[in-house]
Amino acid sequence: MWKYVVKRFFLMIPTLLGVAVLIFVLMRIVPGDIVELRLAGESGSVSVELLKSERARFGLDQPLWKQFATWMWGVVRFDFGTSMWTGASIGEEIKLRFALSLQLAIMATAVGVVIAIPLGVASALKQDSWIDYVARVVSIAGIATPSFWLGILMILVLLVVFKWVPPMVYTPFWVNPWQNLVQLIWPALAVGYRLSAVVTRMTRSAMLEVLREDYIRTARAKGLVETLILKRHAIKNAMLPVLTVTGIEFAFLMGGLVVTEQVFNLNGLGLLFVQAVAHRDYTLTQALVLLVASVFIIVNFFMDITYGWLDPRIRYR
Amino acid sequence: MAINVPFDAVEIAASAEARSGWWGTVLDFVRRRPLGAAGGAVVLFLIVVALTANLIAPYNPVQVDFGAMLTRPNAAHWLGTDAFGRDVLTRLIYGSRTALLVGFGAAVVGSTLGAILGVGSAYFGGRIDLYLQRLMDIFIAFPLIILALAIVAILGNTIPNLIAAITIPMIPRCALVIRSTALSIREMPYVDAARAAGFGSARIILRHMCPNVMAPYLIMLTSFLGQAILLESSLSFLGLGVQEPTAAWGLMLRGAAVDFAESAPWMAVFPGLAISLAVFAFNLFGDSLRDALDPKLRTL
Numbered sequence: 284m285w286k287y288v289v290k291r292f293f294l295m296i297p298t299l300l301g302v303a304v305l306i307f308v309l310m311r312i313v314p315g316d317i318v319e320l321r322l323a324g325e326s327g328s329v330s331v332e333l334l335k336s337e338r339a340r341f342g343l344d345q346p347l348w349k350q351f352a353t354w355m356w357g358v359v360r361f362d363f364g365t366s367m368w369t370g371a372s373i374g375e376e377i378k379l380r381f382a383l384s385l386q387l388a389i390m391a392t393a394v395g396v397v398i399a400i401p402l403g404v405a406s407a408l409k410q411d412s413w414i415d416y417v418a419r420v421v422s423i424a425g426i427a428t429p430s431f432w433l434g435i436l437m438i439l440v441l442l443v444v445f446k447w448v449p450p451m452v453y454t455p456f457w458v459n460p461w462q463n464l465v466q467l468i469w470p471a472l473a474v475g476y477r478l479s480a481v482v483t484r485m486t487r488s489a490m491l492e493v494l495r496e497d498y499i500r501t502a503r504a505k506g507l508v509e510t511l512i513l514k515r516h517a518i519k520n521a522m523l524p525v526l527t528v529t530g531i532e533f534a535f536l537m538g539g540l541v542v543t544e545q546v547f548n549l550n551g552l553g554l555l556f557v558q559a560v561a562h563r564d565y566t567l568t569q570a571l572v573l574l575v576a577s578v579f580i581i582v583n584f585f586m587d588i589t590y591g592w593l594d595p596r597i598r599y600r
Numbered sequence: 601m602a603i604n605v606p607f608d609a610v611e612i613a614a615s616a617e618a619r620s621g622w623w624g625t626v627l628d629f630v631r632r633r634p635l636g637a638a639g640g641a642v643v644l645f646l647i648v649v650a651l652t653a654n655l656i657a658p659y660n661p662v663q664v665d666f667g668a669m670l671t672r673p674n675a676a677h678w679l680g681t682d683a684f685g686r687d688v689l690t691r692l693i694y695g696s697r698t699a700l701l702v703g704f705g706a707a708v709v710g711s712t713l714g715a716i717l718g719v720g721s722a723y724f725g726g727r728i729d730l731y732l733q734r735l736m737d738i739f740i741a742f743p744l745i746i747l748a749l750a751i752v753a754i755l756g757n758t759i760p761n762l763i764a765a766i767t768i769p770m771i772p773r774c775a776l777v778i779r780s781t782a783l784s785i786r787e788m789p790y791v792d793a794a795r796a797a798g799f800g801s802a803r804i805i806l807r808h809m810c811p812n813v814m815a816p817y818l819i820m821l822t823s824f825l826g827q828a829i830l831l832e833s834s835l836s837f838l839g840l841g842v843q844e845p846t847a848a849w850g851l852m853l854r855g856a857a858v859d860f861a862e863s864a865p866w867m868a869v870f871p872g873l874a875i876s877l878a879v880f881a882f883n884l885f886g887d888s889l890r891d892a893l894d895p896k897l898r899t900l
């Protein structure tokens with residue numbers, strides 16, 4: 284097991300390095316840089332000397348490999364530098380937004396899983412009954428409905444019925460928990476519905492497969508009570524793929540809520556992403572991409588480890 | 601906007617039973633899977649609407665009419681008009697062109713390139729397989745929205761570039777699924793036989809292995825269709841996709857549709873319904889196709 288964990292752990296490094304190279308190169312291919320964008324706002328004509336000196340200030344006059352090496356050396360020491368646009372340290376820029384996005388992702392996942400697992404299990408147990416049909420239609424609809432449109436509709440209904448307007452300022456959980464939850468529950472529901480749809484389908488399909496296994500028949504044959512069969516044998520085994528799909532969806536939510544954040548007027552990682560790219564803020568964009576990719580890769584790592592831990596057959600690949 | 605892999609695509613055997621002709625297959629599908637057939641019918645309907653948009657649309661999709669701004673749905677404008685007085689129904693009809701073009705374009709290109717990479721990776725194995733897998737890992741971990749942002753910023757805001765931006769994250773996901781199927785096919789005697797007969801790698805991959813990963817390929821393709829339409833609408837909604845005045849469903853939800861949602865809800869409701877209906881139909885059809893290709897495992 285340990286050999287597998289170590290091997291799997293070291294596989295993360297080339298992937299992250301690849302992501303770093305990719306975003307570094309991409310940002311430099313994108314036309315325009317921060318110096319041009321900033322100076323363009325001030326006046327029509329800018330002297331070449333000014334452009335040069337400004338670029339030198341950001342280290343953009345260095346050869347590419349040197350810029351990359353400087354950045355990597357910082358990353359290794361967890362020093363991401365300062366934002367080129369605001370001048371603030373990247374850690375400060377990201378901290379509050381990360382907290383918001385993380386909380387939203389956790390709430391949405393919780394909402395999704397709480398709905399999905401009972402629904403998926405019930406749907407599989409009563410295959411082809413009305414529960415099954417309702418669950419299937421609801422989950423296919425959940426995958427088909429854009430969550431940003433669901434958000435627009437929610438706001439519309441809340442506006443008409445309760446005269447509720449999404450607040451302009453985000454209240455952190457540690458400042459006012461209640462206000463914070465009220466603020467985030469709607470986006471969490473809009474996003475959680477989609478997630479629940481994905482997880483319901485997975486749960487149902489995994490349960491159906493497990494229920495056909497020989498060991499379930501054996502358990503029935505030896506006269507085990509149905510609830511015990513479900514608890515000890517069926518659900519336990521069916522949860523593996525469900526866990527994976529939930530983990531992947533969760534990891535994706537960390538950086539993928541750009542549209543929902545826009546609809547609900549939330550200043551999370553997604554919005555910061557769009558701004559950073561628009562400003563050609565190389566340092567901030569690079570740090571954000573690395574952060575989101577790390578979350579994704581680390582969640583995947585833990586998923587694989589848990590998988591191997593829960594199902595010993597997988598370990599010895 | 602995550603791209604999902606249909607979870608059971610891997611397990612599907614490549615053997616679809618031979619039936620009597622094309623029509624027989626279709627009729628059989630309709631009889632056995634009415635829901636999937638209904639989804640297929642909606643897809644067909646959308647295709648017809650997209651092809652005949654210039655004939656059936658009541659107005660010009662880009663014609664601005666300041667006399668009829670934000671009109672409620674009525675006899676002249678069945679679904680009302682938007683903030684520029686453009687007919688919503690007309691723009692929905694023309695928007696189906698954008699959605700289907702991007703949907704089919706991205707899904708076909710994404711799953712085909714993915715399939716070729718997956719089969720190639722499995723066939724050659726060893727170093728090539730290892731490096732390709734690591735490359736796929738990088739693209740899967742890379743945030744999708746940034747990739748789209750960068751591609752649009754580098755190449756410009758046209759529909760082919762939008763298709764490219766949506767295709768790139770699909771390729772590695774499809775390649776992973778196809779690779780695992782292809783790994784088992786590589787061990788089949790007929791592949792050995794082909795190699796013994798002296799056929800080249802290209803011929804073995806294209807003629808012997810690709811046809812046998814058809815089932816997972818079709819499943820990935822149909823599941824990507826709906827997801828591509830969703831992605832396109834999200835990107836257009838963000839202003840990163842199709843540009844005004846082209847009609848696109850996601851674009852119709854942008855700006856005024858949100859600002860005037862309370863006084864003119866038709867602008868926000870109908871385009872969203874169109875997106876949901878289209879993706880719903882594609883998914884329904886795709887799911888039933890998956891069941892039909894794999895009678896062993898009846899899923900959703």
